[in-house]
Amino acid sequence: MFQLSRQTVGRQRSLYAGSFVALAVGVFMLGLAATTTAATIAYHLPASSTIGVTTLGGPDTPPQHVRIALANADVSGLQTVLSMVGAICGFITVFVIASTFAFAVASRRRELGLLRLIGATPRQLRRMIIGEALVVAFAASVTGAIGAQLATPLLLRRASYTELAPVQLEPASPWVPLAIAVGAGMLVALLGARSAARRAGKVAPIDALREASLEPPRIGPVRIGFGLLFLAGAIVMLSLIRPSSGDGAVPLAMFTPMVIVIALTLLAPLVVPVVGRVWAAPLVAWTHVSGRLARSNVVAAPRRSASLAAPILAISAIAGSMVLSLSFAADSSAAAIRDAVRAPVVVTGSAPVTDAGVKAADAALPTELVRIAAEYAQLEGVEGIDPAVAAQTRDLGVLDGDLRRLTGLTVAVSKEMAGFEHYRVGDEIPVVFLDRTPARLRVVAIVKDAFGVNPSFMIPLDVARKHSPDAQVERTFVLPADGVAPGELVRRIPNAELASDWEAAQSDGLRKGNQFGLVMLLGPAALYSAIAIANTLLMSGLQRRNEFVTSRLLGATDRQLQRMVLWESSLVGAVALTLGGATTLTVGILIRRAMTSGLTDVPLTIPWNILLAIAALCLTLAVGAALAPAAYLLRSVGQSVPSTMRNSRSTPSERAASAS
Template sequence: MLALDTLRSRWAGLLGTMVAVALGAALISGAASLLAAVGERDGLDTALTRYAAAPIVVQGARMSDDQLADQPPPPPGLAPRLAAVPGVTAAIPDVVFPAQLDRGPVEGRGWSSVRLAGASLVGGTAPAEGEVVVGRSSGLAPGAVVRLRAADGEHRLRVSGVLDRPGFYVSDRDAARWGTVRAVGLLVSNAPVDALAAAIRKAVGPSVVVRTGDDRRLAEPNPDRVQLDDATALLGISAGLAGFVAIFVVASTFAFAVSQRRREFALLRLVGAFPRQVRRMVYLEALLAGGAAAAGGSLLGIPLMSAYAWGLERAELVPSSFAPEARFWPLTLGFGIGLVVALLGSWTAARRAGRVSPVEAMREAGVERRPMTLGRWFWGLLFLAGAVAMIVVAGYVEEEGAIALTVFVGELFVVAFALLAPVLLPPVIRLVSWPLAASRGAEPLLVRQGALTAVRRVASTAAPVLVTVGVAGSMIGAIATLAHATDADLRARLTADAVVVAASGSGVDAGVPAAVAAAAPDAVVSAPLATTVWEVAPAEPDGAGRLGHGITGDALGVDPTTLRRTLNPAVVAGSLADLRPGTITVPDATGLGVGDTVAVTFADGATERLRVAAVVSSLQSTSVLLPIDTVRAHDPAALAPAVYVRGSSPDAVRAAVGGLGVDVIDRVAYADARSAEANEGNQLALIALLGVALLYTGLAIVNTLLMATFDRRQELALLRLSGATPRQGVRVVAGEAVLVVLVGVGMAVAATVFSLLGLANALGRSVEDAAPVVPWGSIGVSALVCLALALGATVLPAWSLLHRPAAG
C-alpha cells in the first residue's frame, strides 16, 4: 500500500525514470524487431524466376547452409547421377555467366536452362552458336545484333528468338565456354517431390543441398536478399549497441532517481520503518512503475522499427521492397530488459537507503558524504581492467581478432569511467573549472563549489553525455582508423603507373590486358582474376572448436611475378614466389601456416586440397590468392576487377584500350576512388550503427537534467532568499550545466583516445603508417549538441522555478 501511495503522490518525480525506461524498452524492442524482420526477409519478392518449372534444385553444400546467395556449385558430373534416380525425367545443369552489353550488365544462361524457368518462345528459333534469345521486354527482334563482352573478350551475337519473359540465353556450347554450372534443376514425374528429394539425398550424399518448395528461392540470385544479408551483420551490431546504451542509461537514471529520495527514506526510518520495508517499497515501486513504462515502451518499438527501416531505405542499406512486420518476441525482449534493468537500477540505492540508521540517514540526506560504494569500486575497476586487458591481448592475436577486440573497447572505458566518476570527477572538475577559481564573482564560485560538493549528482547528469560522446567518438574513430590504415596500406603497396577499371564496374575482360601488352610490350601488366572459393568443412572441428578457417569468399587468381611489381601484397609468412598450381595463400586470421593444407571448392564445383604457400595480411582487400592458371581452369567467367600497368603512362594505356568500355586512371586517383568508396560505405554504416542510439542518449540528457533541475527547488529557493536575482540564479544553473557537459566530454575523449590507441597498436603490426584517427569534428559536433540540450533542459525549468515566490 505504501508503494502505491508513493506512486500516486510522487508520480511527477518518477516520470523521468519512467520515460527513460519506456524509451530504453522502445529502443531495444525496435532494434530487435528490425533485426528479426531482416532475418525473415520481410517484404522481399519470393517469386521464382530461374527455377519456376523445376520442382527440385540441387546445389553444392557449404559449411553452414544459411540463407546466403553464394552457395557453392554442385560437384562436376552430378547431372547424370541425378538423372538415373527413379522419378527424375531430366537433370539440367544451369550454366550461368556474367556479361556486359552496351546497355549494361546481364546474366547469361545456356539454352537448356529455359526449361527450368518455364519460358517459351514467342518468336524466332532456339539459339545456335553465335546467337542469343532475349526477352521481349528488351525491345529486340530476331535478326538484331548485340555486342557482348564475356570473360574472353568481345563477341557479336545475332538475336535468333524472343521469349515471353526476361532472359538472356545463348547456345549450350557458348555458355560452356563462358560460364560454370551454378545448380542442377530437376524435372520429375508424378512421384511425390518430398519422397524423391529424400531419395536423391540418400543417393548423392551430404555433398549437396537439395531444395524443394519455397526453399528453391535460396538458389536464385536475388540482389535484395544479398543486400539484406549484408545488413544483417550491421544491424546485429547496431542492436547490440542499442541494448548497451539503453541498459546504461536506464540503470543510471533509475539509480539517480532513487538516490534523490534519501531524505524520504530517512524519514521513513525515523518513524519506525525497517530496512527490509524500505527496500521492499523501492523494489515494488520499480516493479510497478518500471513494468508500466517497459510495457508502453515495448509497444513504441513498433513505430520506431518502421521509422528506422525508412531511414535505412533512404540510406540504401536495405531494399526498397523491405517491409518489416512486428513480432511478439522482440516486444517481449524490450519489456523484459526494461523491467529487469529498472529493478537492478533500484537495487543498490535501495539497499544503501535501508542499511543506515535514522540519524545517519538524516545526515546523509543533507550532504552526500560517500559517493563511492563497494559495488561501484568493484565493477568500475573490473570494466577498466577488462578494457586494458583487451588492448594488451589484441597485441598478440591475429589481426582480424585484434580489430574485433579493440573496436568495442571504448564502450568498456565508458562504463568504467561512469562507475568511477565520483573518484575521477573532483580532479577533472578542478581542472576544467580552474579559471572559475580565480574569478571574484559569486556565480563562478557557486558553480565550482556546487559541482565539487554534489559529486554524485554531477556524475549522474554527466553519464548520458559520457555515453553519447564516448560511443560516437569510439565507433566513428574506430572506423576512421581502420579506413586510414587500409588506405595507407594500399597507397604504400600500389606501384602501378596506370590502373584500368571497367566503366560499368562489372570487371575487365581478357581483351584489355592483351591490348595493353600489345601497345606497350615492355610494360608490366597484372590482371588478377576475381573468383569465389568455398572451404570444404572438415570431418571434425579444428582445435578452436570451429568448422573451417573462414576462407570461403572472394579470391584472386594472380601471376605472382607481375603482381609483386604492381600491387605487392603484405606477406606475413612464406613467399609469393612459391604460389604455383596446387597452392594457395590465406589470410593470417585463419590461423593456418605455411605448409598446411585446406580443401576448397572452385566455381565449377571441383574440390581440391591445396597447400598454403604464404600467409597474407588480413587487412588486404583479398587475401586469398591462387595461381591465375588455376582460376582460368575452374572459372571461365572470371573477370579482372582492375588491370595494373607499370612502365607505361596513363595516356598511353588509355590510347591502347580506347573503345573497350574501360577507364584508365593513375595510382593516386585509383587510391582516392577506393578511399571515397570506403568512406561512403562507412558513413552509411554509421547511420545504421549510431543513429537511433544517439537520438536516445540525447533524450536521456534532457530527461536526466530535467530531473536534476526540478529536484533543486529548495536550493534555488535558498539562492533567491539569499539575495540572488532570477537572472543570476539562471546563470549559476547554466554554468553548472556547461561544466557537466565539459566533464562528460572530457571523460568521453579519454575513453575514445585510449580505445583508438589500442586499435592503432593492433593495426601497426601490418601497416607501418597505422595511427589513431581521433574524430575531433564528430566529437565537437556531439559536444555542441549535448551542450544545447543540457542548457535547454536546465535553463528553462530553472527560470520557471526562480520566478516562483521564494518563500513557497
C-alpha cells in the same frame, strides 16, 4: 508494499517521467533491432541463392549439413549491424536507468528518512524502490515495444535492397522478439534500480530532519572494489590492442570504452570532484560568486553530479572511440593500398587492356567460393590471378612457400587468414565453388596482408574462369612498357587513371562506408543518449525548488541563480567530456599503433568536425536541459517569495509608491 510503490509512482510522476521516457526509448531501440533481426531470420532463401555443404566435424561436433547464402542474398551484414546497435543501446540504457533511479533516490532522501522514522525497515524500503522500478519498467517497456512494432515495417522497407540486405524483407511474427525486448527492459530497470534500492535501505531516520540535501562523503567499499576490478579489466583489454591482435584490434577498440565507462561511473563520486575542481579553478577566478557556488554544488554532491555526467560520459567515450578507430582504419588501409600497388596505372571495368605500350596487365578475376571448416562453412571472396603477372604489378610479399606453384587446385593464403585458421604450406582446404563443384585446394604460399589489393585467398586464373564463367574483371593493374610514361597510357586507354588517383578514390570510398556505418551504429545510440541527457538534467532541475527559494530569500537574484545553473551544468558536462576524451585519446593512440605497424608514411586523419560536434551537442544539451527547468522554477519561486522580502529589496521611492 507493491501497492505503495504504485501509489508513489503515481504521486511522483514528474520524478519518474525521465526514467519512463529513457526506458521506453531504450526498449524501442532494442525491440526494433529484435523485430528486424527476426525478419532476417525468417527470410527463406531460394535454392538458387544458396549452396548446401557438409561441415568437416571435429572431436566434439559431428558433421552437419548447412546452406550458405550467396552474396546476392546474404543478410548477415544487417544482422551484425543490428546486434551491435542492440548491444550499444542496451549498454547505454543500463547506465541511463541506473543514473536516473540513483538521482530519484537521492532527491527523496528526506521522504525515505520519514518512512524510517515511522518504522519502515531497510528491507521494506528496498522492496519499495524495486517495486517502483517494476511499475515504471512495465509501462515503459510495453510502450517501447508497441512503438517498435509500428516502426518495424518502415525500417524493413528502408533496409531492403541495400548492401546490408540485398533482398526484400517482410515483418515476421513479433511476439518472441518483442517479448525479448520487454524482458530486457524489465531486467535493465531492475539492474539499474538495484544499487539505488540498496542506497535507499541505508537512509537513516535522522535524514527526515535534514533541510539540506547533503550526500554521504564516502562511497561503499563494494562499489570501489567493483570499480577497480572493471578498471583493471579495461587496462588488460587496452594492453591487447596491439599489432599482433590483427582484426581483433578493432572490436577491442569498440568494446573497451564500455568497460572503461563502467569503471569510471562506479568510481565517479571519487573522480568527479577532482576533475571538477580543476575545471572550476579558472571559472571561479573569472566569475567569483556564481562560479564558486557551481563548484560547491558539483563537489558537495558527487553522487548527483556522477548521475548527471553518466550519459554524457558514455556517449562521448563510445562515439569518440569508434570515430577515431574507423578513421585510423581508413588511414591504414590507404597506406596499405599504396604500399601494395606497384603498377602506376589502374584500369577499371571489364574491357581487356590490349595497348601496345603495356608491359604487363594484371586482370585479376574476382569470384567467391565456400570454405568448409570443422564446425562451420563460410562464403569467401577470392581472386583468380596469373602469379607471374601479379608479382610485377603489386607487392604480394611471399612469406612462405612459392607462388610459382600456384597452378591447378592450389591457393595462396594471406598472413592474417593463415594465422586465424592455422593454415600452413601443404595444408588442404575443402571448398565448394559457385558451380557447386567440391574441391580441396592445397596451400602453396602465404603472402602478406594488403587490404583492398590482395584478398585473403588467391587461386589460379584458369581455375577461377572454369568455375565462375560469368565473373567479370573489375580492375586491372597496368605496368607500362619501357619508355612509356604512365600519363600517356592514361590518355590512350579508356577508364584508365593513375594509381595515386585510384588509391585516393578507394580511400574516400572506405571513409564514406565508415561514415555510413557510424550512422547505423551511433545514430540510434546518439539520439537515445541525447534524450537521456535531457531527461536526467530536467529531473535534476525540477527537484531544486527549495534550493532556489532559500537562495532568493538570502538575496540572490534570478540572474545570479541562472548563471550558477549555467556554470554548474557546464562543469558537469566538462568533467564528463574530459573523462570521455581521455578514453577516446587512449584508445585512439593504441588502435593507430596496432593498425599502422609495418606500414610507411601513414596519413593521420582526425575527424575534428565529428568529435567537436559530439562535444558541442553534449554541452548544448546539458546546458539547455539545465537552464529550462531553472527558468521555470525561478518564475514560480518569484511568486512564492513573501512580499515583505520583495519590499525589503525595493528602493525607498518604490516602497512609498506601494504604500500610497
